[in-house]
Amino acid sequence: MALLTVSGLGVTIGTLSPLDDVSFEAHKGEILGLVGESGSGKSLTAMAVMGLLGRIGGRVSSGSILFDGQELVGLRDSSYRRLRGKRIALISQNPMTSLDPIVRIGAQIDQVSLLHLRLSKPAAKARSIDLMQQLRIPDAETLHRAYPHQLSGGMKQRIVIAMALAADPDLIIADEPTTALDVTIQAQIIQIMVDLVRARDLALILITHDMGVVAQACNRVVVLYAGRVAETNTTQAIFASPCHPYTASLIGCIPSRDQAEGTLLGIPGTVPGVLNYPKGCRFHPRCGDAMQVCARTVPPTTAQPTGSVACHLHEVVT
Template sequence: MALLTVSGLGVAIGSVAPLDGISFEARKGEILGLVGESGSGKSLTAFAVMGLLGRIGGRIATGTILFDGQELTALAEPAYRRLRGKRIAMISQNPMTSLDPIVRIGTQIDQVSRLHLGLSKPAAKARSIDLMEQLRIPDAETLHNAYPHQLSGGMKQRIVIAMALAADPDLIIADEPTTALDVTIQAQIIQIMVDLVRERGLALILITHDMGVVAQACDRVVVLYAGRVAEMNTTQAIFASPRHPYTASLIACIPAHDQPEGTLLGIPGTVPGVLNYPPGCRFHPRCAGAMEVCSAEVPVLQSLAPGTVACHLQGMPA
């Protein structure tokens, strides 16, 4: 059963509409990947779910966001504030934007459980240290008194994850959580998050442009392109048989172990800006298989069990 259901979500910022008809589900005990290049709408989707669009001058223009049966699109800010952090938490890609540099890290974790769970100061500290130990932070009691600048990038990200977990949320949105980390630390952080989902039964939305991370961590995948859903499917099906040319192009960009030097593939062109979205399928200017209909008609998101895809090529005879 879905914990979060986003249906037909459209977002407006001023007179432009960067998101159009976004639909997906997130379920407890699974990791859902939101995938696409920069500018595809991944972070904006997260802002909509978190109720933070107003802070960037945006608003929800169409659609619904159901969280555990509760409609969020019309929720007043005070009610959203009680939900945000307690039941829905977010992990940002840069831990330094989430951590106050002049406050001890333990205090920052403690504040979450004191605010949302009503714990006493000693109980909150004990909970924070326990979380830090679960996240494989060595000498947690000592580091509870440290400042952010005294920690490495990987340790800072673990602290941000501890803050997200401190109120025992049902849903975590992780926005490019390993972008600023080296490959070894990336793998450790991703594995920690996978273990947390399996052990705690959380729902995790993992936002990334890295298809390698998707293959390692995600159960299902939503591929976004220029503010629309291109394809949704299980991770296994996405990699075994991608149905949208954009999905196939993203997978083709993953370096192979036996790939000759100097043969790294890319996708020609760039994601169009919101003021320059082309008519029809927004990927058609970059698509090698584009047909005349692709530039004239918006492809409908159609069900092709076990997934869905929005592509005119899928309607063509074999």
């Protein structure tokens, strides 16, 4: 059974509806990739699951978020607080926003297990150092006493991951966790997360715009475009035989290892913002396979052998 089931999720901010009918499942021991370009709604989805939409003046307008059998939509703030950090943890893009610059990093990790696991101080410290070692942070005993500014970006992001793990959560949502980091460091953080998910039977939702990271790390992928799910499938199927033209074009945007010169195309047009979402299928103005119906009606989501796709090309004609 899925640990997290999001179905028909819609989000409104004021009069805007930046997220529409989003459905997916996250399973234990698996990494789910949430892929999309700017304005696709991937971070908004994470905020909805974390119950943080209120901070930006948004709210869930439809659908449900089931976490371990519990409905999160409409959950009271106090109940959400018990869930956040303890059972669902967030790793954000910029490690600096998650770390308090004037508190020793050890104390910041300790605090999580003191608060959520009610450990004693020495036990919390031992747990933090153990976590740091698991994340292959060298010289964990010394760094436990260091301040955030003494660490490199990659090391800080490992500390943030350690904090996320400290309460032993079931679900981690990582929002572009490596985007601000250098490639060699990114590769290592991704590797560490893949190992963690296997070792601890975690569910991880990895939000990214990088198809390389998706191919490397994810078990399943949800492709978002302009606030809707274009396609969802296993990573293998998404890359081997993408159903949605957007998915296919997106993969085509990254030159492959032996791509001949002059064959890179890109997707024409621009990524639409929430103020000018096109009618019908939101991808149709940029789609090479667009038909007349695409401009008129929203494509229904149809099941595929291992996933689903929202495209008129794959509509089942009855």
